Amino acid sequence: MAKVLMKGNEAMALAAIKAGLDAFYGYPITPQNELPEYLSKQMPLHGRAFVQAESEVAAINMVYGAAGAGARVMTSSSSPGIALKQEGLTYIAGAELPAVIINVMRGGPGLGGIQPSQADYKQITRGGGNGDYYLYSLAPESLQEAVDLIKESFDIADYFRNPVMIAVDGLIGQMMEPVDFEREVPKWDLKPKTWAADGNRKNRKKNIINSLYLDPNDLENHNLKLKAKYDEMRDKHQRYEMINMENAEIVIVAFGSTSRISRTAIELLKEEGINCGIIRPITIYPFPQNAFNEIPESVKNILVVEMNLGQMVDDVKLHVQGRLPVHFYGRVGGIVPEAEEISDQVKKIVGGTYE
Amino acid sequence: MKRITIIAGHYGSGKSEISVNLAIDKKIDYIVDLDIINPYFRSRALQGLFDEHGIHLVESTVKGMLNSDMPYVSGEGRIPFVNKDITAIYDLGGTENGAKILIQFMDYVTDFEEIDFLATINIFRPETATKKDILHTITLLEAQTQLKVTGLINNTNLIEETTEQDVINGEKILLEVSKELQVPILYTVVEQHKEFTYPFVGERINLNRYVARKWTLGGK
Structure with a gap:
């Protein structure tokens, strides 16, 4: 199929339909409203379920129920709404159910603002709710990448029986870009959902969807089983892109919109004879630690660029392991950094005037 | 150009960019940003540019609350409908829901001949890809506003990837719509x-x- 011009939120919604979305449950919040609006029109046309719930808490618990019944299910929200969904998310992870959650981030804390932000990094990458669990979390930088990753994300959720978070900011949700919806994406090797509480009891004993383990030994075993999944994510499914690394003297680490802007920044720097690379995490959980073993000898500094106050810096430092100085530049409040701001920071570091 | 031009269309169909360009090119007196659907990428963010060109911007009742997500518009929005010395462009929010807001002004219209109600169409938007889709979109716009669409804007584009042939293909489809509805293509955007x-x-x-x-x- 030829390309079409889509708004980010619509493109993500259509990608989910292409992935076989059976049911969507959501509650409105800016800047992701076009996503449920689009699905409210399209899902009935495809004979599938769309429910605008009475709250975010209701929506995530509907996701929990539908996922338990074996449906391909999704919800979307923006930062404060995602915070409300954390209880449901930990139950879904605890009960080992697949679901896709789209977070179109806005500024915080509290109600914050409605403009773009990446300030949910810690909440997303540390689990967010109670207990030992993680979300496989993808951070696309363009609408095409968002569409491709969402199409694949339902397979990833099914494979791990674990929620997958699509982490974008308001800019990705709101921008227009040409997209091809028919691009091939990797197919995962999926087993039938024999665990689902789907009402079909003919040939099996009853399935129970549960996250309660009162016997400490049972809960420990359950926790270790979950940990094995997270270990597999870390060992086999880190995703990242390394850009312009050859002979780079400095490397920017940035995901989503900020990596996109950093691409422009390194072009500006090239014109001034400064060779700057980019490590672009595509998974923010698992953190792409392998990338930091591939940094060439020429690199003398690292600059983390985010639309928050440095939430990813700890992860970068952990994997740079003191080998290189790690600097930070960020804008908050919904302000998106300009490419020139980033290139200026790089110049300060390279020129030794960075404070 | 008629005294009042109202620009409608789908999300991302180009309403605001076209409104701003027309306001500047045609030295329009008022630009009225009626987008209460979505607080991103609105013409009201360009106050400085309008000041430079002597264009009066009408937006929310609370001036400067650019990022408030409140669905209200200043009562000033009515002025061009009652003061016949003022030329204006009305920049609507996306879809028929964004156009609904116009209803409040209809009581003040004394001469519909002074008003162009234009549908912005990009055939690369899946909702307006075919003649049938475009006619459906226009039906929804007309139903919500009780105004007849009086002209079409061919804004066929894939942003940077647009070719001349793409715009010609858009024109072909829009000419069929034009024939069916007996309304002209008033503008082509390049x-x-x-x-x-x-x-x-x-x-x-x-x-x-x-x-x-x-x-x-x-971008990438």
Whole structure:
């Protein structure tokens, strides 16, 4: 199929339909409203379920129920709404159910603002709710990448029986870009959902969807089983892109919109004879630690660029392991950094005037 | 150009960019941003640019609350409908839901001949890809506003990837719509830096992108 011009939120919604979305449950919040609006029109046309719930808490618990019944299910929200969904998310992870959650981030804390932000990094990458669990979390930088990753994300959720978070900011949700919806994406090797509480009891004993383990030994075993999944994510499914690394003297680490802007920044720097690379995490959980073993000898500094106050810096430092100085530049409040701001920071570091 | 031009269309169909370009090119008195659907990429963010060109911006009742997500518009929005000395462009929010807001002004219209109600169409938007889809979109716009669409804007584009043939293909489909509804294609939009020489139907708008910031264009 030829390309079409889509708004980010619509493109993500259509990608989910292409992935076989059976049911969507959501509650409105800016800047992701076009996503449920689009699905409210399209899902009935495809004979599938769309429910605008009475709250975010209701929506995530509907996701929990539908996922338990074996449906391909999704919800979307923006930062404060995602915070409300954390209880449901930990139950879904605890009960080992697949679901896709789209977070179109806005500024915080509290109600914050409605403009773009990446300030949910810690909440997303540390689990967010109670207990030992993680979300496989993808951070696309363009609408095409968002569409491709969402199409694949339902397979990833099914494979791990674990929620997958699509982490974008308001800019990705709101921008227009040409997209091809028919691009091939990797197919995962999926087993039938024999665990689902789907009402079909003919040939099996009853399935129970549960996250309660009162016997400490049972809960420990359950926790270790979950940990094995997270270990597999870390060992086999880190995703990242390394850009312009050859002979780079400095490397920017940035995901989503900020990596996109950093691409422009390194072009500006090239014109001034400064060779700057980019490590672009595509998974923010698992953190792409392998990338930091591939940094060439020429690199003398690292600059983390985010639309928050440095939430990813700890992860970068952990994997740079003191080998290189790690600097930070960020804008908050919904302000998106300009490419020139980033290139200026790089110049300060390279020129030794960075404070 | 009629005294009042109202620009409607789907999300991302180009309403705000076209409104801003027309307001500047045609030295319009008022630009009325009626987008209460979505607080991103609105013409009201360009106050400085309008000041520079002597264009009066009408937006929310609380001036400068650019990022408030409140669905209200200043009572000033009515002025061009009652003061016949003022030329105006009304920039609507996306879809028929964004157009609904116009109803409140209809009581003040004394002469519909002074008003153009234009549908902005890009055939690369899946909702307006075919003649049938476009007619459906126009039906929804008319039903919500109780206004008849009086003209079409061919804004066929894939941003930087647009070719001249794409715009011609858009024109072909829009000419069929034009014939069916008996309304003209009033404008064809071409990005200013594109060197398309085809004699497109209607007046050509050589588009400057003011609303979308430069780093949201192209990209990867």
